[in-house]
Amino acid sequence: MKGWLYLLPAILFLGAFMVYPLIDVFIYSFEEGYNFASQTYTGVGLYNYSYVLRDPYFLQALRNTLILVVVTVPLSTGLALLISAALSSIRALRSLYQTVYFLPYVTNTLAVGLVFMILFKKTPYTDGLVNLVIRWFGGESIDFIDGPYWAKMFVLCFYTIWTVMPFKILVLTSALASVDEVYYQAARVDGTSKLRTFGRITLPMISPTLFYLIITGFIGAFKAYSDAVALFGTNLNAAQMNTIVGYVYDMLYGDSGGYPSYASAAAILLFAIVLTITCINLLISRKHVHYS
Amino acid sequence: MKIVLQHLTKTFPGRGKGEKRDVVAVNDVSLTIPDGELIGLLGPSGCGKSTALNLLSGLQKPTAGRIFFDEEDVTALPAEKRGVGLVFQSYALYPHLTVLQNILFPLQNLKGKERLSKEEMREKAYEAAGLVQIDGLMDRKPSELSGGQQQRVAIARALVKRPRVLLLDEPLSNLDARLRLQTREEIRRIQRETGITTVFVTHDQEEAMSISDRIVVMREGVVQQVGRPQAVYDEPDNLFVARFLGIPGINVFAGRVEGGRVWIGHDAIVDAQDVGDRDVFVGIRPEGLLLAPDGPLPCSLRGVEVMGRDINVVASHPCAKSASIRACIGAQERVDARAQTVRFSAKPNKTFLFDRETGARIPFAHC
Numbered sequence: 001m002k003g004w005l006y007l008l009p010a011i012l013f014l015g016a017f018m019v020y021p022l023i024d025v026f027i028y029s030f031e032e033g034y035n036f037a038s039q040t041y042t043g044v045g046l047y048n049y050s051y052v053l054r055d056p057y058f059l060q061a062l063r064n065t066l067i068l069v070v071v072t073v074p075l076s077t078g079l080a081l082l083i084s085a086a087l088s089s090i091r092a093l094r095s096l097y098q099t100v101y102f103l104p105y106v107t108n109t110l111a112v113g114l115v116f117m118i119l120f121k122k123t124p125y126t127d128g129l130v131n132l133v134i135r136w137f138g139g140e141s142i143d144f145i146d147g148p149y150w151a152k153m154f155v156l157c158f159y160t161i162w163t164v165m166p167f168k169i170l171v172l173t174s175a176l177a178s179v180d181e182v183y184y185q186a187a188r189v190d191g192t193s194k195l196r197t198f199g200r201i202t203l204p205m206i207s208p209t210l211f212y213l214i215i216t217g218f219i220g221a222f223k224a225y226s227d228a229v230a231l232f233g234t235n236l237n238a239a240q241m242n243t244i245v246g247y248v249y250d251m252l253y254g255d256s257g258g259y260p261s262y263a264s265a266a267a268i269l270l271f272a273i274v275l276t277i278t279c280i281n282l283l284i285s286r287k288h289v290h291y292s
Numbered sequence: 293m294k295i296v297l298q299h300l301t302k303t304f305p306g307r308g309k310g311e312k313r314d315v316v317a318v319n320d321v322s323l324t325i326p327d328g329e330l331i332g333l334l335g336p337s338g339c340g341k342s343t344a345l346n347l348l349s350g351l352q353k354p355t356a357g358r359i360f361f362d363e364e365d366v367t368a369l370p371a372e373k374r375g376v377g378l379v380f381q382s383y384a385l386y387p388h389l390t391v392l393q394n395i396l397f398p399l400q401n402l403k404g405k406e407r408l409s410k411e412e413m414r415e416k417a418y419e420a421a422g423l424v425q426i427d428g429l430m431d432r433k434p435s436e437l438s439g440g441q442q443q444r445v446a447i448a449r450a451l452v453k454r455p456r457v458l459l460l461d462e463p464l465s466n467l468d469a470r471l472r473l474q475t476r477e478e479i480r481r482i483q484r485e486t487g488i489t490t491v492f493v494t495h496d497q498e499e500a501m502s503i504s505d506r507i508v509v510m511r512e513g514v515v516q517q518v519g520r521p522q523a524v525y526d527e528p529d530n531l532f533v534a535r536f537l538g539i540p541g542i543n544v545f546a547g548r549v550e551g552g553r554v555w556i557g558h559d560a561i562v563d564a565q566d567v568g569d570r571d572v573f574v575g576i577r578p579e580g581l582l583l584a585p586d587g588p589l590p591c592s593l594r595g596v597e598v599m600g601r602d603i604n605v606v607a608s609h610p611c612a613k614s615a616s617i618r619a620c621i622g623a624q625e626r627v628d629a630r631a632q633t634v635r636f637s638a639k640p641n642k643t644f645l646f647d648r649e650t651g652a653r654i655p656f657a658h659c
């Protein structure tokens with residue numbers, strides 16, 4: 001009884017601001033012809049879902065999100081693993097490198113946006129640093145911000161990987177440091193090659209951390225929105241760079257907004273996708289993740 | 293495989309503030325370990341025995357000196373090329389692999405001509421597992437095994453490659469007393485069956501004495517004495533060795549030699565005809581003190597410890613270097629626990645004289 005009393009504040013807040021809205025979103029998504037002003041609806045059914053699934057903007061957002069997930073999660077995790085493995089094998093300047101790699105995490109988003117402007121943005125005065133390099137090698141200058149789809153997607157993926165990596169490096173470095181040195185000594189005495197030691201000892205030992213990063217990486221990438229806004233502005237549909245969360249936001253508050261039913265249906269669809277992917281991850285992890 | 297250490301030295305850079313003196317963990321150790329013997333490296337913690345083991349395994353490089361396996365100079369050879377099997381104090385079993393996979397691991401590292409077929413590997417793994425009697429547990433994970441079983445797996449993993457030398461770092465320290473007794477016999481048996489030259493490190497003198505062919509007593513990086521366990525116990529080279537071996541420990545008194553007799557306080561204990569007059573430390577083993585109503589050494593009785601097989605008489609003496617001295621006597625002897633004083637006589641062959649300054653043993657002829 002006393003225990004419940006202690007839990008009460010948390011339960012009240014979570015109930016009011018988490019559980020109730022979740023249920024509400026679920027209900028909205030089935031209410032057809034919902035009118036925001038009069039709070040009325042004409043019927044109950046799956047129309048909202050069929051509308052969203054046929055909306056070219058949603059399909060574009062879905063496609064963008066999936067590309068983002070498929071490209072950034074493996075790349076950022078893999079790169080972070082490589083960098084943290086390299087970091088733990090050097091001794092000189094290790095803390096300096098650790099700081100350098102962690103900087104993006106504590107840097108202001110606007111400052112990061114500015115850096116990307118300098119790198120990629122075409123202005124009347126300059127084509128951006130990357131184009132300078134491309135031209136140096138004799139290539140054609142590309143408009144990364146307002147140009148072809150693949151160029152914009154490249155910038156978005158690049159930006160996402162760059163912002164999510166510091167945290168992963170931080171977590172992986174400490175995971176690597178927590179592996180008992182004695183296992184490496186045992187492997188050395190047994191004549192284990194570096195590569196095999198990494199694959200058969202290090203990776204399994206840090207697999208719980210790696211798995212945690214992959215799961216949260218997937219969820220984070222599916223929820224991407226602000227990165228796209230930072231790069232391409234708020235009119236993401238026009239830029240073909242919208243994401244599912246962006247679509248939900250537009251449906252609620254955007255210029256074409258005021259459709260909470262469509263927004264809810266899209267949100268529920270996103271939830272279903274994330275749930276499925278996470279379940280698949282969990283199934284795979286049973287075989288490959290070793291908890292001590 | 294005969295192992296020869298020549299002037300082996302290992303220093304670590306000092307890390308103390310201000311005074312940056314190097315720490316000498318192993319100091320000019322020269323030692324020959326005969327083929328097929330079981331050697332116990334023995335000493336208190338910090339005496340450099342583990343460092344010596346790491347030098348043998350190749351995990352650490354010596355600062356100076358050489359290591360030979362038979363005629364081959366392996367000083368510069370990295371750990372992976374030395375062909376040693378190493379059992380770690382914490383066993384270091386890979387927790388995510390089964391027992392079988394753990395034992396197979398060293399074999400799977402072999403490349404080229406040495407590489408065995410899958411069947412041969414399995415066969416070898418089961419052979420090693422059979423030797424330590426864990427072939428029934430091959431599909432378990434290390435976490436599902438008891439400490440003793442983990443220990444056996446670690447030994448099997450070290451043996452599966454047929455190492456030239458087997459090294460064990462405090463092999464029994466993580467086991468309970470009963471298991472310790474059993475496991476040390478086991479190590480002895482395995483070593484006999486395989487005939488592999490084995491070096492193990494321990495701080496437990498009983499453990500080292502009970503199974504070693506030879507023990508090496510170390511102190512602060514310096515070898516104090518090497519020899520058969522009984523010989524080292526019976527003829528310690530110095531006070532440190534005499535004190536380190538034996539439970540209960542040797543009783544040490546401040547005494548002197550005068551007129552061919554050994555004196556403790558005002559009492560002449562034993563004859564020492566061939567030693568000149570000088571101050572000495574007198575060491576008497578607990579079993580060398582005999583209860584005697586008219587014995588020459590009076591002590592005040594502090595209590596009696598009944599051990600079952602025998603009795604420890606605990607007493608004190610003003611000249612003793614420790615607060616209490618102990619005498620081991622047979623359980624059938626009667627001691628009046630209420631008596632104020634007891635008198636002992638000393639067995640000459642259990643009595644040793646040591647130099648006050650250096651602690652070196654002063655031999656004396658006793659009749």
